Amino acid sequence: xxxxxxxxxxxxxxxxxxxxxxxxxxxxxxxxxxxxxxxxxxxxxxxxxxxxxxxxxxxxxxxxxxxxxxxxxxxxxxxxxxxxxxxxxxxxxxxxxxxxxxxxxxxxxxxxxxxxxxxxxxxxxxxxxxxxxxxxxxxxxxxxxxxxxxxxxxxxxxxxxxxxxxxxxxxxxxxxxxxxxxxxxxxxxxxxxxxxxxxxxxxxxxxxxxxxxxxxxxxxxxxxxxxxxxxxxxxxxxxxxxxxxxxxxxxxxxxxxxxxxxxxxxxxxxxxxxxxxxxxxxxxxxxxxxxxxxxxxxxxxxxxxxxxxxxxxxxxxxxxxxxxxxxxxxxxxxxxxxxxxxxxxxxxxxxxxxxxxxxxxxxxxxxxxxxxxxxxxxxxxxxxxxxxxxxxxxxxxxxxxxxxxxxxxxxxxxxxxxxxxxxxxxxxxxxxxxxxxxxxxxxxxxxxxxxxxxxxxxxxxxxxxxxxxxxxxxxxxxxxxxxxxxxxxxxxxxxxxxxxxxxxxxxxxxxxxxxxxxxxxxxxxxxxxxxxxxxxxxxxxxxxxxxxxxxxxxxxxxxxxxxxxxxxxxxxxxxxxxxxxxxxxxxxxxxxxxxxxxxxxxxxxxxxxxxxxxxxxxxxxxxxxxxxxxxxxxxxxxxxxxxxxx
Ligand SMILES: Nc1ncnc2c1ncn2[C@@H]1O[C@H](COP(=O)(O)OP(=O)(O)OP(=O)(O)O)[C@@H](O)[C@H]1O
Numbered sequence: 001x002x003x004x005x006x007x008x009x010x011x012x013x014x015x016x017x018x019x020x021x022x023x024x025x026x027x028x029x030x031x032x033x034x035x036x037x038x039x040x041x042x043x044x045x046x047x048x049x050x051x052x053x054x055x056x057x058x059x060x061x062x063x064x065x066x067x068x069x070x071x072x073x074x075x076x077x078x079x080x081x082x083x084x085x086x087x088x089x090x091x092x093x094x095x096x097x098x099x100x101x102x103x104x105x106x107x108x109x110x111x112x113x114x115x116x117x118x119x120x121x122x123x124x125x126x127x128x129x130x131x132x133x134x135x136x137x138x139x140x141x142x143x144x145x146x147x148x149x150x151x152x153x154x155x156x157x158x159x160x161x162x163x164x165x166x167x168x169x170x171x172x173x174x175x176x177x178x179x180x181x182x183x184x185x186x187x188x189x190x191x192x193x194x195x196x197x198x199x200x201x202x203x204x205x206x207x208x209x210x211x212x213x214x215x216x217x218x219x220x221x222x223x224x225x226x227x228x229x230x231x232x233x234x235x236x237x238x239x240x241x242x243x244x245x246x247x248x249x250x251x252x253x254x255x256x257x258x259x260x261x262x263x264x265x266x267x268x269x270x271x272x273x274x275x276x277x278x279x280x281x282x283x284x285x286x287x288x289x290x291x292x293x294x295x296x297x298x299x300x301x302x303x304x305x306x307x308x309x310x311x312x313x314x315x316x317x318x319x320x321x322x323x324x325x326x327x328x329x330x331x332x333x334x335x336x337x338x339x340x341x342x343x344x345x346x347x348x349x350x351x352x353x354x355x356x357x358x359x360x361x362x363x364x365x366x367x368x369x370x371x372x373x374x375x376x377x378x379x380x381x382x383x384x385x386x387x388x389x390x391x392x393x394x395x396x397x398x399x400x401x402x403x404x405x406x407x408x409x410x411x412x413x414x415x416x417x418x419x420x421x422x423x424x425x426x427x428x429x430x431x432x433x434x435x436x437x438x439x440x441x442x443x444x445x446x447x448x449x450x451x452x453x454x455x456x457x458x459x460x461x462x463x464x465x466x467x468x469x470x471x472x473x474x475x476x477x478x479x480x481x482x483x484x485x486x487x488x489x490x491x492x493x494x495x496x497x498x499x500x501x502x503x504x505x506x507x508x509x510x511x512x513x514x515x516x517x518x519x520x521x522x523x524x525x526x527x528x529x530x531x532x533x534x535x536x537x538x539x540x541x542x543x544x545x546x547x548x549x550x551x552x553x554x555x556x557x558x559x560x561x562x563x564x565x566x567x568x569x570x571x572x573x574x575x576x577x578x579x580x581x582x583x584x585x586x587x588x589x590x591x592x593x594x595x596x597x598x599x600x601x602x603x604x605x606x607x608x609x610x611x612x613x614x615x616x617x618x619x620x621x622x623x624x625x626x627x628x629x630x631x632x633x634x635x636x637x638x639x640x641x642x643x644x645x646x
Contacts, residue, residue: 055366055370056362056363056366059366059369059370059373060194060195060198060366061195062373063148063188063192064192064195066148066151066152066192070144070150071143074144074147075144077136078137078140078196079196081133081136081140082133082137082196082197082200083200085130085133085200086199086200086202088127088130089130089200089203089207090204090207090208091126092126092127092130093204093207093211094207094211095119095120095122095123095126096123096340096347097119097343098119098122099116099119099120099123100336100339100343101115101336101339101340102114102115103116103336104336104339141196145193148188148189148192149189152189153185156177156184156185156372159376159379159383160177163379163382164383164449165449166408167408170408173378173379173382175249176371176375178249179245179249179371179375180374180375180376182252183245183371184368184369184372184375185372186368187367187368187371187372190365191362191365191366194358194365195362197362198355198358198359198362201358202355204354205348205351205352208344208348208351209348211340211341212348215333215337215341216327216333218327219320219324219341219344219345222316222319223320223348224352225319225320226316226349226352227316227349228313229309229310229312229313229316230309230310230313230353231309231356231360233305233308233310234356234357234360235360237302237305237360238363238367240298240301241298242367243298244294244298248294251287251290252291254287255284255287255288258280258284258287259284261280262280262281262284265533265540320345324345384450386469387465389465389466390467391458391463391470391471391473391474392461394424395458395474395560396424397422397424398457398458399422400418400420400444400445400455400456401419401454401455401456401457402417402418402419402453402454403419403441403451403454403456404416404451404452404453405441405444405452412613412614413452413614414614415437415441415444415451415611415614416614417453417454418454418614418616419616420616420619422445422591422593423591424589425588425589425591426591426592426606426607427583427591427592427604428592428594428605428608428609429607429609430442430593430594430608430609430611431596431597431599431602431609431611431632431635432611432612432631433612436611436612436613436614437611437613437614438565438611440614441611442477442563442565442593444456446475446477446561447463447468447472447475450464458471474559474560475559475561475563476559476562476563477565478550478563478564478565479565480566482546482547482549482550482553484531484541486530486531486532486534488527488529488530489516489520489523489549490527490528492553493507493510493514493552493553493556494507496510496554496556496557506556507527510553510556513551513552513555514548514550514551514552514553514555514582515548515551515552515582516548516551519541519545547567547568551564551579554567559590560590561591561592562583562590562593563592563595564594565595566595566596567583567596568596568601576598576601599632599639599640602622603636604622605622607621608621608625608632610630612631617630618632622636
């Protein structure tokens with residue numbers, strides 16, 4: 001989208017429509033025709049068939065295991081009912097053949113009817129029994145599949161929330177997550193169904209095949225042959241659809257992102273202010289057109305494939321019946337047996353088609369369930385290690401020794417070779433230009449990212465040996481872009497220590513410390529006001545008010561290490577002054593890491609680290625750094641002079 005526009009080559013003195021054409025050209029290539037970021041999924045689509053066939057039994061087993069874990073009694077009941085239904089339908093086939101045998105045998109008609117009656121009674125019994133069993137199975141299924149869906153959803157969320165933070169910046173993991181979420185969860189549910197259906201079909205076919213084998217062995221392979229083209233067509237069709245999904249998954253993601261942007265409250269003002277409506281709609285239209293074209297193309301190919309399969313199958317069925325007639329013609333088979341055989345062939349073809357369709361659906365769902373399982377496995381590999389060590393309740397010293405951290409897929413480290421020490425009761429400031437690595441370093445200190453090189457120690461304990469959750473229990477963070485939790489004002493504060501019993505006094509204290517109390521009291525339901533305009537009676541706050549709530553949340557957390565990433569960027573001058581005043585009070589006995597671009601706020605810090613391109617280039621207190629005449633003194637003087645001249 002916009003990046004494609006900026007990257008587009010612009011001729012020196014272009015005619016306006018030449019630029020338009022270039023831009024459009026660049027634009028169109030970006031999404032579908034040049035999907036370098038889709039290469040891996042393309043490969044998956046190409047290589048998945050053989051692998052998938054080999055994996056299918058295992059996947060069916062895994063889906064079944066999921067169902068078994070969720071509700072073993074219902075799962076077992078369902079399996080028994082479905083298999084019994086298959087057996088009843090097999091009995092039906094055999095009894096119909098018996099009816100034919102009776103009716104077509106030699107002798108007077110009343111004798112023939114009499115001979116057919118026992119089989120007819122058996123047939124009625126088998127059909128009724130099958131009906132009852134199928135209803136029972138449907139009831140069990142209705143109970144089981146929602147639970148499987150729920151279990152799959154919970155597994156996905158549990159694993160997603162357990163991966164380490166850096167994994168969220170890995171696009172391949174995000175793609176895998178989208179695929180697992182979009183289709184994988186459904187596939188888990190459906191695969192359980194398909195696994196059972198497959199068994200039922202196989203029982204039914206075994207009956208038809210048994211009958212044919214007894215009547216004449218040559219009929220069975222012919223029967224199989226007549227269904228093979230349909231099977232081929234179904235599998236090919238599933239692969240085409242799967243390839244479409246893989247090709248378009250990133251386009252759909254983008255489409256959904258744009259859809260959310262167009263429908264969400266937050267970007268709505270800017271969308272109007274910049275008159276972006278047509279621009280954005282055009283982009284959505286373009287993406288929809290791309291995916292619709294692809295869908296039509298694939299649908300046409302699927303229909304063509306199905307037509308070829310059906311035509312070939314019709315020819316093979318014709319051959320089967322021709323062979324049957326030949327057997328009757330040449331006296332190799334009795335007429336009575338011929339009637340039964342014709343019925344068994346008809347039934348067999350129907351059952352085999354059902355089996356093919358079920359197997360195909362199982363195959364298709366297996367592909368998506370494979371995605372789901374693959375994502376679960378990937379997330380397990382990326383799960384944060386949870387060593388047994390417990391972080392000390394408080395600490396005297398946190399030391400970073402030659403720490404380097406690189407985001408996934410990034411060319412350069414965001415912080416490199418950094419050594420520093422934070423002592424209890426100190427206020428440490430991190431300053432530097434945009435992108436110099438301050439937030440990343442703060443996240444490393446907070447235990448949110450694990451550095452690839454170097455070590456972080458708390459009172460000499462290497463954090464790699466400590467359970468990260470216990471470490472974070474000791475840290476309070478005011479994020480640069482605090483999350484606007486769509487919950488009440490009270491919860492927005494108490495979520496900072498959600499497991500602590502809430503008292504009015506502690507909530508008010510934290511809110512006062514973060515300068516949030518006064519405006520919260522002005523809300524329609526004060527602390528109980530829902531902070532989301534998406535719901536009736538919900539309220540929204542200004543950027544500064546949200547920031548004050550975030551500061552209050554951090555105060556409420558009451559942790560020995562407080563990390564503030566530009567806590568006052570949206571605050572007015574008075575609120576900023578008050579917050580810093582309280583931060584200084586709070587710092588007594590605690591450690592504060594402060595990131596800010598407002599140089600006046602850091603002059604009282606015990607130590608200031610100046611970052612540039614991920615490295616510490618200067619350090620010391622305010623007067624030392626001013627005296628050295630480096631970046632810090634330049635930035636400070638620049639800001640001070642701006643105020644003085646104003
Ligand atoms: N999630 C991420 N994935 C990949 N790269 C990132 C990510 N976050 C930051 N970076 C990159 O890491 C570098 C350091 O970013 P960081 O946010 O730490 O800088 P900063 O000094 O806090 O900037 P600012 O003053 O603008 O907040 C930048 O080059 C940035 O592009």
